Amino acid sequence: MSGESTFEPKNGAVEWLDRRLPVFSLLKRQVVDFPTPKNLNYWWTFGGILTVFLALQIVTGIVLVMHYTPNTALAFNSIEFIMREVNYGWLIRYMHANGASFFFIAVYIHIFRGLYYGSYKAPREVLWILGVMILLVMMATAFMGYVLPWGQMSFWGAKVITNLFSAIPFIGERIVTWLWGGFSVDNPTLQRFFSLHYLLPFVLVGIVMLHIWALHVPGNNNPTGVDVQSSSDTIPFHPYYTVKDAFALVCFLSVYALFVFYKPNYLGHSINYEVANPLQTPSEIVPEWYFLPFYAILRSIPNKLLGVLAMFGSILILVFLPWLDTSKVRSASYRPIYRQLFWIFVLDCLLLGIVGSRPPAGLWLLIGRVATSWYFLHFIILVPLVGLMERPKPLPVSIREAVLTKELRAEAQIQPGE
Amino acid sequence: MHVIARRLTIVALLSLGIIGSWPVVVASAEETLEAENIPFSFEGAFGLFDRAQLQRGFQVYSQVCSSCHSLNLLHYRNLGDRGGPDFPEMQVKAIAAMVEVEDGPNDEGEMFTRPGAPSDPFVKPFPNEKAARAANGGALPPDLSLITKAREGWRGTFRQLVDGIGGPEYVHAVLTGYREKPENVPEGPAGKYYNPYFSAGPWISMPPPLSDGLVEYTDGTASSVDQMARDVAAFLAWAGEPKMERRKSLGFRVLVYIVILATLLFLTKNRVWSRIEH
Numbered sequence: 001m002s003g004e005s006t007f008e009p010k011n012g013a014v015e016w017l018d019r020r021l022p023v024f025s026l027l028k029r030q031v032v033d034f035p036t037p038k039n040l041n042y043w044w045t046f047g048g049i050l051t052v053f054l055a056l057q058i059v060t061g062i063v064l065v066m067h068y069t070p071n072t073a074l075a076f077n078s079i080e081f082i083m084r085e086v087n088y089g090w091l092i093r094y095m096h097a098n099g100a101s102f103f104f105i106a107v108y109i110h111i112f113r114g115l116y117y118g119s120y121k122a123p124r125e126v127l128w129i130l131g132v133m134i135l136l137v138m139m140a141t142a143f144m145g146y147v148l149p150w151g152q153m154s155f156w157g158a159k160v161i162t163n164l165f166s167a168i169p170f171i172g173e174r175i176v177t178w179l180w181g182g183f184s185v186d187n188p189t190l191q192r193f194f195s196l197h198y199l200l201p202f203v204l205v206g207i208v209m210l211h212i213w214a215l216h217v218p219g220n221n222n223p224t225g226v227d228v229q230s231s232s233d234t235i236p237f238h239p240y241y242t243v244k245d246a247f248a249l250v251c252f253l254s255v256y257a258l259f260v261f262y263k264p265n266y267l268g269h270s271i272n273y274e275v276a277n278p279l280q281t282p283s284e285i286v287p288e289w290y291f292l293p294f295y296a297i298l299r300s301i302p303n304k305l306l307g308v309l310a311m312f313g314s315i316l317i318l319v320f321l322p323w324l325d326t327s328k329v330r331s332a333s334y335r336p337i338y339r340q341l342f343w344i345f346v347l348d349c350l351l352l353g354i355v356g357s358r359p360p361a362g363l364w365l366l367i368g369r370v371a372t373s374w375y376f377l378h379f380i381i382l383v384p385l386v387g388l389m390e391r392p393k394p395l396p397v398s399i400r401e402a403v404l405t406k407e408l409r410a411e412a413q414i415q416p417g418e
Numbered sequence: 419m420h421v422i423a424r425r426l427t428i429v430a431l432l433s434l435g436i437i438g439s440w441p442v443v444v445a446s447a448e449e450t451l452e453a454e455n456i457p458f459s460f461e462g463a464f465g466l467f468d469r470a471q472l473q474r475g476f477q478v479y480s481q482v483c484s485s486c487h488s489l490n491l492l493h494y495r496n497l498g499d500r501g502g503p504d505f506p507e508m509q510v511k512a513i514a515a516m517v518e519v520e521d522g523p524n525d526e527g528e529m530f531t532r533p534g535a536p537s538d539p540f541v542k543p544f545p546n547e548k549a550a551r552a553a554n555g556g557a558l559p560p561d562l563s564l565i566t567k568a569r570e571g572w573r574g575t576f577r578q579l580v581d582g583i584g585g586p587e588y589v590h591a592v593l594t595g596y597r598e599k600p601e602n603v604p605e606g607p608a609g610k611y612y613n614p615y616f617s618a619g620p621w622i623s624m625p626p627p628l629s630d631g632l633v634e635y636t637d638g639t640a641s642s643v644d645q646m647a648r649d650v651a652a653f654l655a656w657a658g659e660p661k662m663e664r665r666k667s668l669g670f671r672v673l674v675y676i677v678i679l680a681t682l683l684f685l686t687k688n689r690v691w692s693r694i695e696h
Contacts, residue, residue: 239690
């Protein structure tokens with residue numbers, strides 16, 4: 001990276017500490033002066049948004065734990081105690097519950113941005129794989145968190161998902177018993193889920209730090225996908241991207257606030273306001289919306305073991321994407337065929353989400369199977385093949401040139417009117 | 419080429435939206451009906467509870483529903499809460515004092531009864547589930563604290579985003595929905611009543627609880643079945659979400675703050691970025 005950053009502390013105490021533990025130099029180099037491509041668009045703001053949401057979930061979660069009781073006899077009422085008696089408890093709980101949903105909205109946008117602009121390609125493979133790990137840990141955390149209120153969907157969702165492990169040959173049943181801590185989903189299950197739900201976010205913080213570290217080695221990808229070549233391609237992170245990220249964050253928070261304050265239960269299931277009853281199965285057992293595409297993949301395969309493998313495979317396949325994509329060009333803006341495949345893939349994922357919310361029968365089952373096939377076809381066949389066959393559009397010489405051409409074009413459009 | 423691709427994407431997105439909003443056909447859908455949408459005062463971004471309606475609703479609950487249905491998550495003091503029925507303090511004390519509460523053990527180790535106080539939770543109609551079932555032909559009258567959040571009056575992803583889940587409407591629909599069974603419906607189990615709005619229906623164990631003039635409203639409102647059903651539905655909506663008014667008023671202030679902050683950040687961003695070519 002060009003543009004050497006220098007930190008010269010003016011304050012004596014700062015200098016004293018920095019010579020012993022160079023935190024200030026580090027922040028100056030990696031946050032304030034960090035050379036960032038000057039052409040990042042708003043799709044690049046979701047990394048910062050995600051960091052804020054992780055912090056928000058941890059802070060609201062810690063406050064909730066001060067009042068929550070992880071016991072099957074008390075859990076449901078302790079949540080209602082938070083809603084009714086704790087000062088601003090309703091706010092903290094609605095922020096946490098909706099925060100999970102908006103965390104996933106942001107993470108999915110972040111992932112699709114990476115898919116569009118080829119951010120997974122060399123030299124960012126490890127950065128990408130760490131991202132897939134974050135997604136997996138996030139999903140586990142969210143799943144266990146949804147069990148904690150001990151409502152009907154908490155209980156039956158936990159039962160259905162943990163039961164998936166019984167599909168493992170020979171030892172499946174024993175694994176399920178081991179996961180449950182007994183012969184059914186019961187108090188031991190709730191207590192271990194609570195323990196892990198508290199632990200995993202801090203594991204997430206660790207992986208996120210590695211993710212950011214891995215980002216700061218090659219630096220950001222950018223909408224052209226062209227590498228940074230000189231200091232004229234970059235600007236310091238602060239103030240340019242701190243202010244842009246802050247603006248995007250506040251816009252995102254406004255939508256979040258609309259849900260927290262005006263539709264706080266829309267993204268959940270009404271049946272979860274009924275306390276868990278092991279003797280009464282709800283008419284439909286549906287996971288949270290952010291799991292629906294994967295649930296659709298699971299249910300579109302008639303064999304249970306294969307369905308489970310396909311569901312986990314649909315996420316794990318992302319790990320291999322850097323090597324499945326044979327194209328040297330990163331950004332889909334210069335890849336006419338891949339670009340269309342990308343949008344079809346987005347639609348396919350949305351369609352899987354709808355299928356996941358419907359009973360797996362008749363036409364929905366058929367649509368689910370086609371969409372599942374397309375999901376894997378996209379990664380295993382189409383992406384490698386298109387990379388070899390497609391002829392990309394000419395790339396800009398540098399980021400600066402791409403920025404200047406855009407400016408010139410914008411000026412040319414304005415001029416005739418003036 | 420790109421124009422065609424973009425148009426195709428738009429068409430595909432629109433069709434996804436259409437199939438997404440297609441109503442879910444559940445096995446029981448042909449037997450149960452959607453609730454009728456009622457324009458309650460507490461709907462919308464600024465809607466508040468109607469105090470008089472909540473007080474009437476409490477009257478219906480305490481004189482009719484409470485003989486079988488508990489309201490475990492409420493305390494008598496909640497009846498005086500702002501953003502709720504807002505009964506005056508003296509009246510809350512009087513309401514609480516009308517019930518007998520079991521307390522103890524005292525210094526002799528005996529349980530004893532005393533008049534209720536505002537700090538007491540609502541007394542339960544039955545000591546336990548077995549007793550409740552025994553008194554109701556085997557059926558368990560559900561606790562009503564969260565009933566308006568746990569039941570849906572209608573389905574549909576987009577409908578629920580616009581109209582809410584219709585929980586209070588569901589309560590109203592069940593209370594007013596008793597009728598003669600149609601010719602083509604087979605005879606139900608003995609001791610059950612036909613009610614096509616009941617979520618696990620159409621056969622419900624609860625006999626029709628309301629009849630015109632059953633409750634004599636202290637505010638003089640005519641107590642038709644429809645009026646009582648609306649009032650008790652509103653009261654239960656408050657019971658399920660007692661902090662709703664607080665939530666909406668804080669939400670409005672938060673959103674105003676966010677809009678101002680976003681505007682300032684946008685202007686700052688433009689100012690900062692104008693220094694460089696971009």
